[in-house]
Amino acid sequence: SQKIEQNSEALNIQEGKTATLTCNYTNYSPAYLQWYRQDPGRGPVFLLLIRENEKEKRKERLKVTFDTTLKQSLFHITASQPADSATYLCAFSGNTPLVFGKGTRLSVIA
Amino acid sequence: EAEVAQSPRYKITEKSQAVAFWCDPISGHATLYWYRQILGQGPELLVQFQDESVVDDSQLPKDRFSAERLKGVDSTLKIQPAELGDSAMYLCASSRNPSRTGELFFGEGSRLTVL
Numbered sequence: 134s135q136k137i138e139q140n141s142e143a144l145n146i147q148e149g150k151t152a153t154l155t156c157n158y159t160n161y162s163p164a165y166l167q168w169y170r171q172d173p174g175r176g177p178v179f180l181l182l183i184r185e186n187e188k189e190k191r192k193e194r195l196k197v198t199f200d201t202t203l204k205q206s207l208f209h210i211t212a213s214q215p216a217d218s219a220t221y222l223c224a225f226s227g228n229t230p231l232v233f234g235k236g237t238r239l240s241v242i243a
Numbered sequence: 244e245a246e247v248a249q250s251p252r253y254k255i256t257e258k259s260q261a262v263a264f265w266c267d268p269i270s271g272h273a274t275l276y277w278y279r280q281i282l283g284q285g286p287e288l289l290v291q292f293q294d295e296s297v298v299d300d301s302q303l304p305k306d307r308f309s310a311e312r313l314k315g316v317d318s319t320l321k322i323q324p325a326e327l328g329d330s331a332m333y334l335c336a337s338s339r340n341p342s343r344t345g346e347l348f349f350g351e352g353s354r355l356t357v358l
Contacts, residue, residue: 176349176352231288232288233285233287235283243271
């Protein structure tokens, strides 16, 4: 069955460092990959979308990579700030609706 | 800025009771989704509408859940009877892109607690 794994349930980093979150998938060939941010008790908010033929996408301090050989996406936040603390969800889509991972809870410590 | 509206934000009910959630998507968004998110998990799709038609309800427990979008605008998700395991956040989302590749705009969700 299709499986999406976000390797870390929680990640703690120091302010100013780069946070790197990982998302892996199996038994799936997604055409698109999306990353969302979710604050406690709120709905997810879209951050970035990357297509399978794109290696990398950037938006301000955010960078996403998509490696179809490794079946993996990496999500980077550079110069992290306490305000970046949230749960980050990856999601794949293609011929099926968006399938979400469980999320990684990021805590940026001042 | 246009938002997806959901109500109620919180609902506490006893098992075997009926509950209903309402969603008003962003104007002009033809595609509407209902997701369920259990604490500590990612959202799971329950049903997808394109205008007033159901596109995908393969994960909707149809013995107790129903969803409708009669005029292709707002939507209602109903649970009857509610069970303890239904306690979760129910999220509504909409997208302007009728395909399955566009970004989703989520509402703030309806938190259900079944006692």
